[in-house]
Amino acid sequence: MARAAVGWGVRDLAKKAGVAVDTVSRLERGEELLPRTVSALRSTLESAGVIFIDQNGNGPGVRLRDRQP
Template identity: 50%
Template sequence: MSIPKVSVEQVKAARALLRWSQGDLANRSGVSLPTIKRLEAATGEIGGRVDTANSIRAALESAGVQFIEENGGGPGVRLRNRLDPSVN
């Protein structure tokens, strides 16, 4: 099963919700800071290697971000309900 792709704009929005810098995302995802900067300088779907995009997405999701797919209103992000016991 493939993981739905996310956009650079969603990654930036997710970082803003978490109040993470690009360095924070690099540290938590295991992706180098220069790579994060290069990817975020683009627009559209995250480019580069699939493993890199998956690592970025996994880091943001483990911090509580939910990616919302295109559903007629446009893709987006939100934070999971902190009262949900499944949230770390």
């Protein structure tokens, strides 16, 4: 959801985070990745404006940061 929210494809996120395309695919399939890899992906998405929302009864989610005019 986070990748789609910023309009990136798998290749875009992989390049920006400095990881392999297959690594992004593995994350999206729910496979376990090294913590440093997850951190790199998360920080890349957060830099693009994604806010990760903790579990709140309906499951975790994402939203985009409000853009300031």
